[in-house]
Amino acid sequence: xxNDSGFFEMVYDVVRLIPSGRVTSYGAIARYLGTAKSARMxxxxxNAAHALPDVPAHRVVNRVGVLSGKNHFAHxxxxxxxLEKEGVQIQEDQVINFxxxxxxxxxxxxx
DNA sequence: GATGTGACTGACC
DNA sequence: TGGTCAGCCACAT
Numbered sequence: 481x482x483n484d485s486g487f488f489e490m491v492y493d494v495v496r497l498i499p500s501g502r503v504t505s506y507g508a509i510a511r512y513l514g515t516a517k518s519a520r521m522x523x524x525x526x527n528a529a530h531a532l533p534d535v536p537a538h539r540v541v542n543r544v545g546v547l548s549g550k551n552h553f554a555h556x557x558x559x560x561x562x563l564e565k566e567g568v569q570i571q572e573d574q575v576i577n578f579x580x581x582x583x584x585x586x587x588x589x590x591x
Numbered sequence: 592g593a594t595g596t597g598a599c600t601g602a603c604c
Numbered sequence: 605t606g607g608t609c610a611g612c613c614a615c616a617t
Contacts, residue, residue, distance in 0.1 A: 487614070506599055516600090518613045523598035525614090542599060549598030595617085603609080 487513070491525040492532060494585050498539045501567040502583035503575055505543045512585040527552060538562045545578030 494509050506522040515521060522540075526549060529535040538559040542548045550559040550573065560570045569576040 507601095510599080515613075517611070519599040520597055520611095521599090521613055521615095524596090526598055528615090537598080540598075543601095547598090552598055593617105596615090597613105600611090601609105602611105604607090 487515075487521065488525045488528055491522055492529055492535050495526075495529065495535050495537065495540060497585065497589070498536060498583055501581070503539045503541050503545070503563070503568060503578070503581050504583045504585065505541060505545075507543050508582075508584050508586070509540070512589075523549065536562075539566075539583075541575060541578075545575035545581075547573045547575075 490513050491509060494512060495504075498504055506519040506526075507516065510516050510519040510522045513522075526535075526537045526540060529537050530552065537549065538547075538553070540549070547559050547563075547570065550556045553559050560573070563570055563575070568581055575581055
């Protein structure tokens, strides 16, 4: 990963590595990429990731586990649907046991 | 080339 | 304990 193709590509690579049934935060990805203070950019990248088929943007939520970006999907309920299908329980647009489901690239990829 | 905006986060009051 | 403010960087206009 970490293609020099661009910031977005790096983001996509990380997001693609998120295992099913797990979720991560924009900040975690940003930090992994070295742009911790630019978590917004990750969100921005996700917006563009919308065009890509293999980028599970629904597994990316904000730091408290809220589906902040669900509104950007074709159907807002789609994000929750996909997550629940993968075993992630959602309530009030928020991931239940977010701490348990949380997938930290820095930790999981052991770098 | 300057200005505005955003799927966030951490710090401060 | 909870709401508000500012920073941050890439992309579009």
